[in-house]
Amino acid sequence: MKDTIMKAAVSLLASAGYGAASMRAIADQAGVAVGSLYVHYSSKKGLIDQLFKDAFASRMAHLLDLQARLPSSVDVLMAFIDEHFRQLAADESLALVLIRESQNPQLADLPGVRSFEEDLPKAFEAILEQGQRQGEIRPLDARLVSHLIFHMIRSAVYERQICCHHDPLSLRDELKTFIKQAISTR
Amino acid sequence: MKDTIMKAAVSLLASAGYGAASMRAIADQAGVAVGSLYVHYSSKKGLIDQLFKDAFASRMAHLLDLQARLPSSVDVLMAFIDEHFRQLAADESLALVLIRESQNPQLADLPGVRSFEEDLPKAFEAILEQGQRQGEIRPLDARLVSHLIFHMIRSAVYERQICCHHDPLSLRDELKTFIKQAISTR
Amino acid sequence: MKDTIMKAAVSLLASAGYGAASMRAIADQAGVAVGSLYVHYSSKKGLIDQLFKDAFASRMAHLLDLQARLPSSVDVLMAFIDEHFRQLAADESLALVLIRESQNPQLADLPGVRSFEEDLPKAFEAILEQGQRQGEIRPLDARLVSHLIFHMIRSAVYERQICCHHDPLSLRDELKTFIKQAISTR
Amino acid sequence: MKDTIMKAAVSLLASAGYGAASMRAIADQAGVAVGSLYVHYSSKKGLIDQLFKDAFASRMAHLLDLQARLPSSVDVLMAFIDEHFRQLAADESLALVLIRESQNPQLADLPGVRSFEEDLPKAFEAILEQGQRQGEIRPLDARLVSHLIFHMIRSAVYERQICCHHDPLSLRDELKTFIKQAISTR
């Protein structure tokens, strides 16, 4: 049931956003009573914090795994984008929620959200710096570009959700080409 | 007084977001009575719609002007980024609000917000297509890349607001280099 | 309207107690909307705090006045009892609420309630001590007896409300005789 | 286990009061599951009713015993006060709960609470009337004074709990002297 609730919450957050996703609406969507939400999550914010904590943990684990297995930094980034899009296909709503609500000031103080906002770009930054040392990546402000890439992935995912015009595979390849060309040494 | 209210609204929306910016809070911030808000704006959504309409009009006008004056599409984009950062310096809060709340599903049906979300990228797309015809810009999915660029500018602006680590000028130049390299024919 | 709300609150607190006097019930009793309660009082506790603050102020003012006008401490006590019963006749519900809810642990941290519980007995204590110095009152533990008297007045008032068997005047005289005989030097 | 639950309930009622002592909190305090409370008691009110029934039975039994053994009504009262203070020392929390919650309107309809509130003073009244017939006790309204004394004992006990300033023995003796002098024939 805990899972049913979380899935309903993600679905509603995706379509309506934090402000319009009331606990009552989430309960209805999940087909449970309002009180049941509080059996499994301490509060509305507690529920959303858990959402981000889970997402951060799974993404971070994957990124660290890639970094350990692939020698080339550019390859790590490309593989991560592939994986990100794969996860996206698995749960489109979740991706949208993660992107949208991570920028919601009302949620900025949640530990899970902060990890997602701060620690994930930091990992990107480390990869870029390693790539620079390896000569694969041109001189650039690693911190800044890590954030740019992070947001571009977000944007691509976001576009995919909102404007249903794009073919997801071409979008993924377009993004990869875009980033690859932008950071490579010539 | 109408202006005082709008400025207070922008300031509060920037720091607290749509959900936490109550009409009472906006009135307090502006130093006027709650009732006065409804003298000048029909509703909370009406106020925000106006905010986006104004912003869209000024940005669109500038883009059309650049397009008319500069022959090179790449130059137009670069000049637009310059101008965007200039406007940003003039009103940082407004930029943040435009970016954040344009993605808020609770505001998605406002005409002003829709213009900002849909018509501005369309203008970018037209510029890219023109650049392709001129041979300045490599073959790419104009519609998709226009959205990517649009979101990257957003991301850069957003980063500038949230993480106070970056030097705004280097951020602007980094972004211009990033985009220029990404779209140019080799 | 602020007054209407307070009167409705007192009436409901008297008949139902703090736990059963919901804000909705108070609003209904007062014939106003729930929201109106929060226009005039910050919260349920804020409303009750105000109730006690007002009651404390009026009783304390009267006690100080008597103390200034009457030379005999016993007379002051007797006059205060008379006045207390008079105020009681003017607002029986209020008296009951003050007595009952001042002992409610959920309200113990309200400043108004603390004043009522602590500062009023302190004033009694001062009167007793003065009476002892004047030789009117027998040797006794002033602090303790001040609390005993305070609670006896309460009890008498409480009885009057709950058990409607007693004649209020005989109750008052019985109490006065009881106290007078208990504290006098023989 | 039934006893563990009752003790936890008394402890929590003493410190937090009826309103704040939720069934979950009582279960936590007792170290059992919420469901177990309903195995032994029909409801929250049923539990509290049992609390008062037990207390009434033990106090009433003792009072009747004293009345049978002691010829002097004044002695009976004094002995009862001694015993009351002794019971108090044995379970201070219980005493506080009995006093406080017997006045809670939300509990006024419980049979156990009504016995405690009505039948105990009636027994006092009978003793006073007997003392009057024996010439030990001055002419007074027996019903009224029985309530006064009942409440004074309450008050003394209550004070002992709340204001930790008093020495319990001196408080007991002060109260006994106070009452003895108040009711005696001169």
Added chain:
DNA sequence: GATGAATGAGAGTTCATTCAT
């Protein structure tokens, strides 16, 4: 135009109680 008290629907949350295990 400007005000702010009044509104009432709806938000998040709690809680006594039930019942399948």
Added chain:
DNA sequence: AATGAATGAACTCTCATTCAT
């Protein structure tokens, strides 16, 4: 007998909005 997840009514409080002044 013991458990604790599930329930849904009811709670306190907030908020966009209205309207008489």
